[in-house]
Amino acid sequence: MPSKTSSEKQVVLITGASAGFGKAWAEHLCSRGFRVYGTSRSARFDATPLKEDTGQPSFITIPMDVRDTASVNRGIEHILNKEGRLDVVVNNAGFGLAGAFEDCSVEEVKDQFETNVFGVVRVCRPVISHMRQQKSGVIVIVGSLAGRIGIPFQSAYSASKFALEGFAETLRMEVKPFGIRVVLLEPGDFKTEFTRNRVIAQKARNNSVYAGFFKRALGVMENDEQNGPPPVEVALLLEKILQDPGPSLRYPVGKISDRLAVKLKALLPGRVFEWLVMKTYKL
Numbered sequence: 426m427p428s429k430t431s432s433e434k435q436v437v438l439i440t441g442a443s444a445g446f447g448k449a450w451a452e453h454l455c456s457r458g459f460r461v462y463g464t465s466r467s468a469r470f471d472a473t474p475l476k477e478d479t480g481q482p483s484f485i486t487i488p489m490d491v492r493d494t495a496s497v498n499r500g501i502e503h504i505l506n507k508e509g510r511l512d513v514v515v516n517n518a519g520f521g522l523a524g525a526f527e528d529c530s531v532e533e534v535k536d537q538f539e540t541n542v543f544g545v546v547r548v549c550r551p552v553i554s555h556m557r558q559q560k561s562g563v564i565v566i567v568g569s570l571a572g573r574i575g576i577p578f579q580s581a582y583s584a585s586k587f588a589l590e591g592f593a594e595t596l597r598m599e600v601k602p603f604g605i606r607v608v609l610l611e612p613g614d615f616k617t618e619f620t621r622n623r624v625i626a627q628k629a630r631n632n633s634v635y636a637g638f639f640k641r642a643l644g645v646m647e648n649d650e651q652n653g654p655p656p657v658e659v660a661l662l663l664e665k666i667l668q669d670p671g672p673s674l675r676y677p678v679g680k681i682s683d684r685l686a687v688k689l690k691a692l693l694p695g696r697v698f699e700w701l702v703m704k705t706y707k708l
Contacts, residue, residue: 435667436460436508438501440491440548441518442484443467445617446567446656450515451484453660454667462504464489464518470503491518491544501551513667514552515565516545519585521619523643524626525635526580533626534581541585545592553600560604563667566593570613570677573687577706578635578642597674608672610663613679614653620646642706653680 437454441447442463451463461484468486489500504511519541522533545566556562571579572586590609597607629639659678666672677684690698 434458434460435512436462436504436510437513437515437667438462438464438504438511438548438552439484439515439517440464440489440544442486445619446612446615446659447515447517449656450517450660450663453657454664455484457664459513459667460508461485462487462500464491464500466490491547492539494547497544497547498551501548501555505555510559511552511555512561513563513565514548515567515663516548517567518544519567521579521582521623522626523578523582523623523639523646524629525578525633525639528628528633528635529581529626530628533624534584537581538585538588541582542588542592545589549596553605556605557600557603562605563672564596564600564605564607565663565666566607566609568593568609568611570611570679570683570687573611573677574690574702576646577703577708578639579646594674606672607674608666609675610659610666611675611677612656612659613677613683614646614649615656615659615679616651616653617656620650638708642708645706 437451437459439447439451439454439461440463442451443465447463451461455461463484463486465486466488468488470487487500487503488496490496501511520537522529522537549564552562552564556564566589568589569582569586571583572588572590575583575587593607593609600607629635633639662676662678666676677687689701693701
Protein backbone atom coordinates (compact mmCIF):
# COMPACT_ATOMS: atom_id res chain seq x y z
CA MET A 426 0.00 0.00 0.00
CA PRO A 427 1.48 3.38 -0.95
CA SER A 428 2.68 5.51 1.93
CA LYS A 429 1.37 8.99 2.57
CA THR A 430 4.16 11.51 2.06
CA SER A 431 2.42 14.45 3.79
CA SER A 432 -0.93 15.53 5.17
CA GLU A 433 -1.51 17.48 1.96
CA LYS A 434 -1.45 14.25 -0.07
CA GLN A 435 -4.33 12.69 1.79
CA VAL A 436 -7.03 11.05 -0.31
CA VAL A 437 -10.44 12.50 0.55
CA LEU A 438 -13.96 11.35 -0.33
CA ILE A 439 -16.80 13.85 0.06
CA THR A 440 -20.34 12.64 -0.57
CA GLY A 441 -22.90 15.05 -1.99
CA ALA A 442 -20.34 17.30 -3.69
CA SER A 443 -22.40 18.57 -6.61
CA ALA A 444 -23.38 21.76 -4.75
CA GLY A 445 -23.45 23.50 -1.38
CA PHE A 446 -21.16 22.43 1.44
CA GLY A 447 -19.79 19.41 -0.42
CA LYS A 448 -18.73 21.36 -3.50
CA ALA A 449 -17.24 24.25 -1.51
CA TRP A 450 -15.24 21.91 0.71
CA ALA A 451 -14.06 19.75 -2.18
CA GLU A 452 -12.84 22.79 -4.11
CA HIS A 453 -11.03 24.19 -1.09
CA LEU A 454 -9.28 20.95 -0.12
CA CYS A 455 -8.32 20.36 -3.75
CA SER A 456 -6.74 23.82 -3.89
CA ARG A 457 -4.76 22.95 -0.77
CA GLY A 458 -3.18 19.89 -2.35
CA PHE A 459 -5.47 17.12 -1.15
CA ARG A 460 -6.51 14.42 -3.62
CA VAL A 461 -10.28 14.89 -3.54
CA TYR A 462 -13.09 12.72 -4.87
CA GLY A 463 -16.59 14.18 -4.71
CA THR A 464 -19.74 12.20 -5.38
CA SER A 465 -22.77 13.03 -7.45
CA ARG A 466 -25.59 10.77 -8.59
CA SER A 467 -25.33 12.15 -12.14
CA ALA A 468 -21.54 11.83 -12.51
CA ARG A 469 -19.65 9.13 -14.40
CA PHE A 470 -16.37 7.40 -13.72
CA ASP A 471 -13.16 8.71 -15.32
CA ALA A 472 -14.67 12.07 -16.24
CA THR A 473 -12.06 14.78 -16.79
CA PRO A 474 -11.97 17.14 -13.78
CA LEU A 475 -13.24 20.60 -14.61
CA LYS A 476 -10.83 23.53 -14.51
CA GLU A 477 -11.48 26.44 -12.19
CA ASP A 478 -11.10 30.09 -13.21
CA THR A 479 -7.65 29.96 -11.67
CA GLY A 480 -6.60 27.26 -14.10
CA GLN A 481 -6.08 24.79 -11.26
CA PRO A 482 -7.54 21.28 -11.62
CA SER A 483 -10.82 20.66 -9.85
CA PHE A 484 -11.67 17.71 -7.66
CA ILE A 485 -12.57 14.39 -9.28
CA THR A 486 -16.29 13.66 -9.44
CA ILE A 487 -17.50 10.05 -9.30
CA PRO A 488 -21.01 8.58 -9.38
CA MET A 489 -22.47 7.45 -6.07
CA ASP A 490 -25.98 7.15 -4.69
CA VAL A 491 -25.77 6.72 -0.92
CA ARG A 492 -29.21 5.08 -0.97
CA ASP A 493 -27.77 2.17 -2.98
CA THR A 494 -25.25 -0.17 -1.31
CA ALA A 495 -23.87 -1.43 -4.63
CA SER A 496 -23.35 2.15 -5.86
CA VAL A 497 -21.51 3.07 -2.64
CA ASN A 498 -19.27 0.02 -2.85
CA ARG A 499 -18.44 0.70 -6.51
CA GLY A 500 -17.42 4.26 -5.71
CA ILE A 501 -15.18 3.31 -2.81
CA GLU A 502 -13.59 0.44 -4.74
CA HIS A 503 -12.89 2.84 -7.62
CA ILE A 504 -10.98 5.19 -5.30
CA LEU A 505 -9.02 2.37 -3.68
CA ASN A 506 -8.09 0.93 -7.08
CA LYS A 507 -6.89 4.35 -8.25
CA GLU A 508 -5.17 5.56 -5.09
CA GLY A 509 -4.43 2.50 -2.98
CA ARG A 510 -5.71 4.25 0.13
CA LEU A 511 -8.49 6.41 1.52
CA ASP A 512 -7.59 8.77 4.35
CA VAL A 513 -10.66 10.94 4.87
CA VAL A 514 -14.39 10.50 4.32
CA VAL A 515 -16.79 13.42 4.72
CA ASN A 516 -20.37 12.15 4.94
CA ASN A 517 -22.19 15.18 3.59
CA ALA A 518 -24.96 13.84 1.32
CA GLY A 519 -28.41 14.64 2.65
CA PHE A 520 -31.61 16.65 2.26
CA GLY A 521 -34.36 18.14 4.38
CA LEU A 522 -38.00 17.06 4.59
CA ALA A 523 -40.36 19.74 5.91
CA GLY A 524 -43.96 19.64 7.05
CA ALA A 525 -45.96 18.84 10.16
CA PHE A 526 -45.33 15.30 11.36
CA GLU A 527 -49.00 14.44 10.80
CA ASP A 528 -48.60 15.49 7.17
CA CYS A 529 -45.50 13.35 6.58
CA SER A 530 -46.17 9.84 5.31
CA VAL A 531 -44.21 6.88 6.62
CA GLU A 532 -42.62 6.54 3.18
CA GLU A 533 -41.48 10.16 3.20
CA VAL A 534 -39.91 9.74 6.63
CA LYS A 535 -38.24 6.51 5.46
CA ASP A 536 -36.79 8.38 2.46
CA GLN A 537 -35.37 10.99 4.83
CA PHE A 538 -33.61 8.35 6.92
CA GLU A 539 -32.55 6.34 3.86
CA THR A 540 -30.33 9.21 2.73
CA ASN A 541 -29.39 11.05 5.90
CA VAL A 542 -28.79 8.06 8.19
CA PHE A 543 -28.49 4.82 6.24
CA GLY A 544 -26.49 6.63 3.56
CA VAL A 545 -23.86 7.35 6.21
CA VAL A 546 -24.03 3.75 7.42
CA ARG A 547 -23.50 2.41 3.89
CA VAL A 548 -20.43 4.59 3.37
CA CYS A 549 -18.89 3.98 6.78
CA ARG A 550 -19.02 0.17 6.72
CA PRO A 551 -16.49 -0.47 3.91
CA VAL A 552 -14.48 2.64 4.79
CA ILE A 553 -13.89 1.57 8.39
CA SER A 554 -12.68 -1.84 7.30
CA HIS A 555 -10.09 -0.21 5.04
CA MET A 556 -9.01 2.45 7.54
CA ARG A 557 -8.64 -0.15 10.27
CA GLN A 558 -6.19 -2.08 8.10
CA GLN A 559 -4.16 1.03 7.30
CA LYS A 560 -4.36 2.03 11.00
CA SER A 561 -5.39 5.61 10.26
CA GLY A 562 -8.21 7.70 8.91
CA VAL A 563 -10.73 10.45 9.58
CA ILE A 564 -14.49 10.07 9.31
CA VAL A 565 -16.39 13.37 9.31
CA ILE A 566 -20.15 13.12 9.74
CA VAL A 567 -22.07 16.23 8.79
CA GLY A 568 -24.81 16.58 11.34
CA SER A 569 -26.68 19.80 12.06
CA LEU A 570 -27.57 22.08 14.92
CA ALA A 571 -31.05 20.72 14.15
CA GLY A 572 -29.62 17.47 15.52
CA ARG A 573 -29.10 19.20 18.86
CA ILE A 574 -32.33 21.22 18.89
CA GLY A 575 -35.68 19.98 17.57
CA ILE A 576 -36.96 22.31 14.85
CA PRO A 577 -40.76 22.52 14.39
CA PHE A 578 -42.01 21.22 11.05
CA GLN A 579 -38.70 19.44 10.48
CA SER A 580 -39.39 16.43 12.72
CA ALA A 581 -38.01 13.84 10.28
CA TYR A 582 -34.95 15.94 9.44
CA SER A 583 -34.17 16.70 13.08
CA ALA A 584 -34.71 13.04 14.00
CA SER A 585 -32.27 11.93 11.29
CA LYS A 586 -29.63 14.37 12.52
CA PHE A 587 -30.23 13.41 16.16
CA ALA A 588 -29.61 9.81 15.07
CA LEU A 589 -26.25 10.78 13.58
CA GLU A 590 -25.25 12.36 16.89
CA GLY A 591 -25.63 9.06 18.71
CA PHE A 592 -24.07 7.09 15.88
CA ALA A 593 -20.96 9.28 15.71
CA GLU A 594 -20.56 9.41 19.48
CA THR A 595 -20.49 5.62 19.82
CA LEU A 596 -18.58 4.92 16.59
CA ARG A 597 -15.80 7.29 17.72
CA MET A 598 -15.12 5.17 20.80
CA GLU A 599 -15.21 1.88 18.91
CA VAL A 600 -12.70 2.79 16.21
CA LYS A 601 -10.38 5.07 18.16
CA PRO A 602 -8.06 2.17 19.19
CA PHE A 603 -7.43 1.54 15.46
CA GLY A 604 -6.21 5.08 14.75
CA ILE A 605 -9.50 6.25 13.22
CA ARG A 606 -10.84 9.67 14.24
CA VAL A 607 -14.58 10.39 14.10
CA VAL A 608 -15.84 13.97 14.08
CA LEU A 609 -19.25 15.65 13.90
CA LEU A 610 -19.63 18.90 11.98
CA GLU A 611 -22.84 20.63 13.06
CA PRO A 612 -23.74 23.53 10.73
CA GLY A 613 -26.43 26.04 11.58
CA ASP A 614 -28.02 28.24 8.93
CA PHE A 615 -25.86 28.70 5.81
CA LYS A 616 -26.69 30.04 2.38
CA THR A 617 -26.68 26.93 0.20
CA GLU A 618 -28.93 25.06 -2.22
CA PHE A 619 -30.40 23.24 0.82
CA THR A 620 -33.21 25.82 0.91
CA ARG A 621 -34.14 25.36 -2.74
CA ASN A 622 -33.83 21.57 -2.52
CA ARG A 623 -35.93 21.18 0.63
CA VAL A 624 -38.67 18.60 0.10
CA ILE A 625 -42.14 19.59 1.29
CA ALA A 626 -44.31 16.70 2.45
CA GLN A 627 -47.09 16.00 -0.04
CA LYS A 628 -49.96 16.51 2.42
CA ALA A 629 -48.39 19.75 3.66
CA ARG A 630 -48.98 21.20 0.19
CA ASN A 631 -52.67 20.37 0.14
CA ASN A 632 -54.76 22.46 2.54
CA SER A 633 -53.20 21.10 5.70
CA VAL A 634 -54.73 22.14 9.03
CA TYR A 635 -51.18 23.20 9.94
CA ALA A 636 -50.84 25.42 6.85
CA GLY A 637 -50.75 28.80 8.59
CA PHE A 638 -48.26 27.70 11.26
CA PHE A 639 -46.10 25.88 8.71
CA LYS A 640 -45.98 28.82 6.31
CA ARG A 641 -44.80 31.20 9.05
CA ALA A 642 -42.18 28.77 10.39
CA LEU A 643 -40.90 27.89 6.92
CA GLY A 644 -40.57 31.58 6.11
CA VAL A 645 -38.33 32.07 9.14
CA MET A 646 -36.21 29.05 8.19
CA GLU A 647 -35.72 30.18 4.60
CA ASN A 648 -34.90 33.74 5.62
CA ASP A 649 -32.32 32.58 8.18
CA GLU A 650 -30.73 30.22 5.66
CA GLN A 651 -30.54 32.68 2.80
CA ASN A 652 -29.05 35.34 5.08
CA GLY A 653 -26.51 32.93 6.51
CA PRO A 654 -22.79 32.82 5.72
CA PRO A 655 -21.45 30.96 2.64
CA PRO A 656 -20.37 27.32 3.09
CA VAL A 657 -16.77 28.12 2.15
CA GLU A 658 -16.38 29.63 5.63
CA VAL A 659 -16.45 26.10 7.08
CA ALA A 660 -13.77 24.86 4.67
CA LEU A 661 -10.87 26.23 6.72
CA LEU A 662 -12.24 24.58 9.84
CA LEU A 663 -12.60 21.29 8.00
CA GLU A 664 -9.00 21.47 6.82
CA LYS A 665 -7.87 22.17 10.38
CA ILE A 666 -9.85 19.19 11.69
CA LEU A 667 -8.27 16.87 9.13
CA GLN A 668 -4.78 17.89 10.26
CA ASP A 669 -5.53 17.64 13.99
CA PRO A 670 -4.23 14.40 15.56
CA GLY A 671 -6.75 14.74 18.38
CA PRO A 672 -9.90 16.51 17.16
CA SER A 673 -12.96 17.09 19.32
CA LEU A 674 -16.12 15.09 18.74
CA ARG A 675 -18.42 18.03 17.96
CA TYR A 676 -17.85 21.24 16.00
CA PRO A 677 -20.95 23.48 15.95
CA VAL A 678 -20.54 26.08 13.20
CA GLY A 679 -22.56 29.04 12.03
CA LYS A 680 -23.82 32.38 13.27
CA ILE A 681 -23.29 33.24 16.93
CA SER A 682 -27.05 33.10 17.51
CA ASP A 683 -27.19 29.53 16.14
CA ARG A 684 -24.37 28.32 18.38
CA LEU A 685 -25.73 30.21 21.37
CA ALA A 686 -29.04 28.35 21.06
CA VAL A 687 -27.29 25.06 21.83
CA LYS A 688 -25.78 26.53 24.99
CA LEU A 689 -29.11 28.01 26.04
CA LYS A 690 -30.79 24.63 25.71
CA ALA A 691 -28.35 23.24 28.27
CA LEU A 692 -28.80 26.16 30.67
CA LEU A 693 -32.49 27.11 30.53
CA PRO A 694 -35.48 25.22 31.97
CA GLY A 695 -37.09 23.08 29.27
CA ARG A 696 -40.33 25.08 29.14
CA VAL A 697 -38.48 28.38 28.77
CA PHE A 698 -36.32 27.08 25.93
CA GLU A 699 -39.35 25.57 24.19
CA TRP A 700 -41.09 28.95 24.42
CA LEU A 701 -38.06 30.64 22.85
CA VAL A 702 -37.98 28.16 19.96
CA MET A 703 -41.70 28.55 19.30
CA LYS A 704 -41.40 32.33 19.45
CA THR A 705 -38.49 32.20 17.00
CA TYR A 706 -40.59 30.29 14.49
CA LYS A 707 -43.70 32.45 15.07
CA LEU A 708 -45.80 29.69 16.63
